[in-house]
Amino acid sequence: QVQLVESGGGLVQGGGSLRLSCAASGRTNNINRMGWFRQAPGKEREFVAASGPSTYYTDSVTGRFTISRDNAKNMVYLQMTRLKPEDTAVYYCAAARYTVYRYDSLTSYDYWGQGTQVTVSS
Numbered sequence: 001q002v003q004l005v006e007s008g009g010g011l012v013q014g015g016g017s018l019r020l021s022c023a024a025s026g027r028t029n030n031i032n033r034m035g036w037f038r039q040a041p042g043k044e045r046e047f048v049a050a051s052g053p054s055t056y057y058t059d060s061v062t063g064r065f066t067i068s069r070d071n072a073k074n075m076v077y078l079q080m081t082r083l084k085p086e087d088t089a090v091y092y093c094a095a096a097r098y099t100v101y102r103y104d105s106l107t108s109y110d111y112w113g114q115g116t117q118v119t120v121s122s
Contacts, residue, residue, distance in 0.1 A: 002026040002111040004093045009116030012083055016120075020078040022093030022113060033096040034069060034076040035109060038089035038118075045092065047104035049078060052096075056103045061087075083120045090115040 008020040024031065033052030039045040049067040050056045057065060066079040076093060094109035101108035 002028055002031060002095050004095060004111055004113035006091065006093045006113045006116040009091060009118045011119045011121065014083060014085055014120055014122050016083050017079070017081045018083060018118060019080065020091055020093075020116060020118070022076045022078075024074040024076070024093075024095060028074050028095075030097050031095045031111075032099045033103065033108075034067075035094045035096065035103065036067060036076075036078045037092045037094055037106065038087075039092070039115075040086075040089040043089075045106060047106075048091070050103040051076065052099055052103075058104070080118070083118075085120045085122045088118060088120050090117050 003025045005023045012018050035050035036048040037045050038048050051067045051069050064082045069076045092115045093113040095111040096109045
């Protein structure tokens with residue numbers, strides 16, 4: 001089993017920046033891909049970014065968000081810049097054992113964190 005704990009969410013003004021962190025513990029040697037998803041009120045959970053073996057982003061965050069990993073510390077980060085009100089959502093960290101499946105599909109991920117709220121004011 002793998003446990004994921006997100007942190008770093010909060011309230012930020014539009015145009016601002018925020019960095020989310022995700023700490024992984026447990027059997028992390030089985031993890032080959034880490035991802036970030038988000039869910040806005042009344043909407044389905046959607047893919048944001050993933051790392052492993054390459055990095056992937058959804059179009060709406062490309063050029064503004066950066067995913068990075070520190071494998072030695074079992075950490076994954078999401079640096080978010082030029083935030084917009086439409087980025088407001090609960091952000092979830094996810095971990096996948098296999099990379100053969102789609103990086104942007106929820107069902108490709110085996111473990112999930114509890115989420116952290118990001119609110120961007122206009």
